[in-house]
Amino acid sequence: MAPKVLVSDKLSETAVQIFRDRGIDVDFMPDVGKDKEKLAEIIGQYDGLAIRSATKVTETILANAHKLKVIGRAGIGTDNIDKPAASKKGVIVMNTPFGNMVTTAEHAIAMMFAVARQIPDANASTHAGKWEKSKFMGSELTNKTLGIIGIGNIGSVVADRARGLKMKVIAYDPTLSAEKIAEKGAEKVELDDLLARADFITLHTPLLEATRNILSRDALARTKKGVRIVNCARGGLVDEEALAELLKSGHVAGAAFDVFSVEPATDNVLFNLPNVVCTPHLGAATTEAQENVALQVAEQMSNYLLTGAVENALNMPSVTAEEAKVMGPWIKLADHLGAFIGQLTDEPIKAINILYDGEASTMNLEALNCAVVSGIMKATNPDVNMVSAPVMAKERGVQISTTSQDQSGAFEGYIKVTVVTDKRERSIAGTVFSDDKPRFIQIKGINIDAEVGAHMLYTTNKDVPGIIGTLGQTMGENGVNIANFTLGRNKAGGDAIALLYVDAPVPDPVLAKLKDTGLFQQVQPLEFDVA
Template sequence: MAPRVLVSDALSETAVQIFKDRGIDVDFQPKLGKDKEKLLEIIGNYDGLAIRSATKVTEKIIEAAGNLKVIGRAGIGVDNVDIPAASRKGIIVMNTPFGNSITTAEHAIALMFAVARQLPAADVSTQAGKWEKNRFMGVEITGKTLGVIGCGNIGSIVATRAIGLKMHVVAFDPFLSPERADQLGVEKVDLDTLFARADFITMHVPLTDKTRNIINAAAIAKMKDGVRIINCARGGLVVEADLAEALKSGKVAGAGFDVFETEPATESPLFGLENVVCTPHLGASTTEAQENVALQVAEQMADYLLKGAVTNAINMPSISAEEAPRLKPFVKLADMLGAFVGQATESSIQEVEVLYDGVTAELNTKALSSAVLAGLIRAQVADVNMVSAPIMAKERGILFSEVKRDKSGIFDGYIRLTVKTENQTRSIAGTVFSDGKPRFIQIKGINLDAEIGRHMVYTTNEDKPGFIGLLGTIFGKAGVNIANFQLGRDVAGGNAIALLYVDGPVDESVLDELRSHPQVQSAKALQFNVD
């Protein structure tokens, strides 16, 4: 029986035809995504669901999708899909991470011009029969400094276009290497320097805990008077109320926004201000981009449903069905090793080396290395998977290498990740025990045997008496329950580490109290996907 795919948003007819040509039974209902109850009623009849942004694939929808095997999102953002719920149900979520890149970059440049020359307001005035030449005094783009926050795929395109416009570009991106910055022709700077020097600021980062409200009143105070701000990335990167006040006072001369804290945006503090240009999330809205991502997602879904091939999956590695059972626990381990270093590292990553020892060297190391990079980059880039991670690493100029060798220790095989940053070198190793569960076995050259939990705390400290009691006291007072606890040291009285598996998130104030003690060098809360 042929697989059945429901297309519940407006994909192109060419994309629908791809399903038909591949022998898939496709049900094209482009307005169904807005009818939650109808979608809930019929979703159980389909093996695949192809969507854009209108369809909200909630946990309730997923629970009702008894036969669903794959969800394909034509576009990069998957915030309209409950990915944890899909993962638990064994449903693959695919996206098309690079199909909208040029289109979104061009929209950012278009908004920059519109804000610089007040084009929308001038158009309204002129078409109303007025001739207000003196009212609409603009500024030139040429010779100005553009600050790019996030110089990955889209940000780098914006940067090169801006350089072509004879702008000077400064960029803030923790993953941008000096070599890649030189290649692009941009100057790599820290965030405060970008704020201080930029005449225009454009954002091209995902919405994560680290980027949320990255531009607020405090950040605006560090900027030049008369700066202009563009956001075609994600709502929530900017505190709209703070920006509105700065626009009213003249501190910020203008803003161009395609995304908002709440969408659809029927109201915003930015609305009604003369020096603001707003568009309704049009970054991906060109004929070319819509067609490209639609065709791509149709091909990907058809390949999976007919051949079992997995491409651009958010929640599953790109591996063959034959090797999946043996590889799966090592993929999880590789992702966790990368996630550990990614969360523990603040400075720019320059080099990554992965050592495969013993039996791990005989596995599909390409998939494992992709999992390492996905875990590593995910701390900064939420929309990353095992397919896009190597590309993102290359774009940022990160040097990557693999080393394979025969068994060299007590374990049948293990993986060691070594990451070189601007300031230091980090190393962590792990293996998979006979129970199929990943373990950390070495951190900073210090041996240990650490079970990996969803919520963990990692500390570095001096090896002095009383540290365990200090941890117990602080965590106990905060109501944090320690499920498992591993210690290690290089020599007696030397450097030591502790890795705690706790039952829930640890508040930053608890970590601050821990860091305040003289023998504690660092303390970080970590999170891992253990599903």
């Protein structure tokens, strides 16, 4: 029987035809995605679900998706998909990570022009027959300084277009070295320097805890007087209330927003302020971009349903069905090793060195490499996947090296990952036991044997009495249950580590109490996808 796909959002007819041409039974119901009851009622019939942003794939929907094998998102953002629930259900989530880059970058440039020349207000005035030529005195972009916050895929295109406009481009991006940013045509600066120098600021970073309100009230107050701010990235990156006040005071000369903290934005503090340009999340809304991502997701889903090939998957490695049977636990281990180091590293990474020993060295090392790099990169970009992670690493100038060797120790095979930055090297090793469960076996050269849990706590300290008691007592007094407790040291009285597997995330006040004891050099909560 042919696979059956539901298209529940407005994909192009050309994309729908791709499914049909590949022999897939497809139902094109572009409005059903907005009707969650109807979607839950019918989703059990389908092997694949092709969506844009209107369809919300919740845990309830997935509970009814008895046949579903793959969800394809035409676009990059997958916030509308419950990915942990999909993973638990065994459903692959795919996206199209590069289809909207140029379109979103062009929209940011267009918004800069619009706010610099007050085009929307001048247009409305002229349509009203007022001819207020002297009222709309604009500002040139030429020779102005553009500050880019986040110079990744989209930010790089913006930088390229801005240089063509003869703008001076500076960029704040803690994940990239000065050399890589220079290759993109920009000068690497710290955030305070960018705020002080930029005539225009444009944001192109994902919304993470580290970037939420990156333009906070305090940061906005430190901007250059007369600055204009553009946000075509994500709502929540800018304190909208504070921005509104600075617009009213004249400190900020203008703002252009395509995204808002609450969407759909039918009411917002920025609306109807002077020289504020607002659009309804149009960054990816061009005919070309919408067609590109629709065709791409149709091809990816068809390839998977017909051949088992996996492309641009967010929750599954790109390996064949035969390889997955053997490699599955090792790919999960590689991801965990990368995630461990990624969550501990807050400076630009220069190199990732991966050693494969014994059994691990005989596998698909390209897939394992992708899993390691993906695990590392997820710390700064939650939408990264095994296909896009190596591209991202290359763009950041990260050198990836692989070494294979025959079995050299007590384990039948293991993987060791070492990350190199300007300041330090950090390494971790792991293996897979006969129960197919990944284990950490060495951190910082210290041997351990630690089960991987969804929520963990990592500490480093000198090997002195009282560490176990302090950890246990602090956790117990604050209701944090420890499922597993692993210790290690390099020598008596030397460097020591502890790795705790806990039942829930350790609250910030508990972390603060541990740090305040003065016993620990490092107290780091860790999260792992163990689904």
